[in-house]
Amino acid sequence: MISIALENVSKSYQADTPVVKNVDLDIEPGEFVVIVGPSGCGKSTMMRMIAGLERISSGTLRIGGRVANDIPPQHRDIAMVFQNYALYPHLTVAENIGFSLEMRGVSKTERLRRVEVVAHLLQLSDYLHKKPKDLSGGQRQRVAMGRAIARDAKTYLMDEPLSNLDAELRSSMRAEIKHLHRQLKATMIYVTHDQVEALTLADRIAVMNKGVLQQFDTPEKIYDDPASLFVAGFIGSPPMNFIDAVCKEGLVKTIEGIRIPITCPPELEGSQVVIGLRPENGVLSTGDKRMAIEFPGEVMLIETTGSNRNIHAKTATGPLIVVAPRSAAIGLGDNVSIGYRTEDVFLFEKNTGKRIHLL
Ligand SMILES: Nc1ncnc2c1ncn2[C@@H]1O[C@H](COP(=O)(O)OP(=O)(O)OP(=O)(O)O)[C@@H](O)[C@H]1O
Ligand SMILES: [Mg+2]
Structure with missing residues (x-):
């Protein structure tokens, strides 16, 4: 289990228009942190900076206490589920899920075993031989998640991994993800714009608005003791x-x-x-x-x-x-x-x- 820390981290795509502004976030080893906020507030940008897919404009990222700003993504031991996941269209579900294991030289027997476990967990066992084009949006999304979970990473980043699922599957997947987190004993950062999902999943919630971290606290504290009008209005249903x-x-x-x-x-x-x-x-x-x-x-x-x-x-x-x-x-x-x-x-x-x- 590993800690992730952002210290005064900002990101600007164009000069003087930061989309992430001076964010401080101290994530404990093994913690489940949910980043929540409206569309465009900088959630995916934060994830991409942590994964090493986006340069940090200013500030420090630490992974396990070590400055990680310039560590290439493949050396960060992070598995990520992207918001706009892309599956390999010519590979089957099983091959998609096992792809990163194959890249890492995991033996075929072990690969098959892990793919089966992951497929079972994500209710994909009946689809292992299908190609992505023959799947529904929700099934594809679960394959993308399976691809990340199959890897034995220290940190998992999940960017809206349930957005294409129907309400029932979403709710059962939420429980599975929580269970999975306990099994994997890994640090997890999960992005959603759904406050119910944030409250049910998180050890701590980071509420973002317009690139600014509004509050970082337990679900109970965020609900009982909101730091600002924004947090108070965003968390709770019907709204305050x-x-x-x-x-x-x-x-x-x-x-x-x-x-x-x-x-x-x-x-x-x-x-x-x-x-x-x-x-x-x-x-x-x-x-x-x-x-x-x-x-x-x-x-x-x-x-x-x-x-x-x-x-x-x-x-x-x-x-x-x-x-x-x-x-x-x-x-x-x-x-x-x-x-x-x-x-x-x-x-x-x-x-x-x-x-x-x-x-
Ligand atoms: N490559 C880019 N170049 C310029 N601006 C960008 C780029 N990527 C993102 N942005 C801008 O940065 C801001 C934050 O985007 P980001 O994708 O992090 O938002 P988000 O919180 O993930 O939103 P959503 O919930 O819609 O996915 C937005 O205003 C977006 O337009
Ligand atoms: Mg996003």
Whole structure:
């Protein structure tokens, strides 16, 4: 098991327009790290720099403590699954999976054994003699993954390896990857733009936005203690509700003048802030108001998610979503009250998006 560290790493394809900006990331040996963020935020670029396929513009990459900026890719002991994987079209599934083993001079018996194990794991055993053109997109993606897993590398980089799979296979593959990580005892870096995947897979999540690392922490900390407005809005489903407010006379007031009973730090007096409320923390009621914070509203839309319902309400402060149990007797057009406890409130600076920690 090996550590990977990025120290103040930046990447620019054109002068003065960095796509990865001063990233510090300290990955422990054997850790499963998920890099998550919207399209174009620099995820693949980071992976390609770690793999040695893209030059690092500035900063230091260390693999196992050793500076690795100039180590050629073939000497980094890293296996990578590419986002736009390309299989060898003239080779069968078995030959594609075993290709890197053959290149490394692994004996035929051992190769066949490993290919079989990997094919079984990825549910590809029935397709070993087919060519890539005869496979579905999802099957091809699994072959690409098999090719990387078949190698016994110290580090595995996976760039959106499940993006072409249907929901059911995606979920079972997620469990397999987690299991695989434990078996391989290798360091894994996994890229996705799916926050559910990030939360379920990672030991630690690196949340990126516009080339900047926003937060690097455990899934629990990222959810419970987001460092910024961006992280708070990106992680969680349905997404966190945001309400514009100001700090006035020591208290938070929404733009419409609703007083929120939380104390603003004195240095923020007069400044604009954003209140964050998770839909799953809201409590719906139709009558008596018992919570510290109550937003009266009207139900505009009800989405069923199976076990729960997402209630979209129109309130004086804007739209609010709250997760309600399926049993809640709520109908379209009902007048409701959405209640929160003061400890459920997240607060952010409007200008910088920085989290304001409440006492
Ligand atoms: N070879 C290149 N030359 C110039 N710009 C590039 C190159 N490769 C990537 N970029 C730019 O760098 C930025 C980051 O790209 P990257 O592929 O790392 O994003 P990503 O987070 O992987 O996105 P996605 O989720 O869509 O795969 C983008 O703005 C992209 O246009
Ligand atoms: Mg990408």
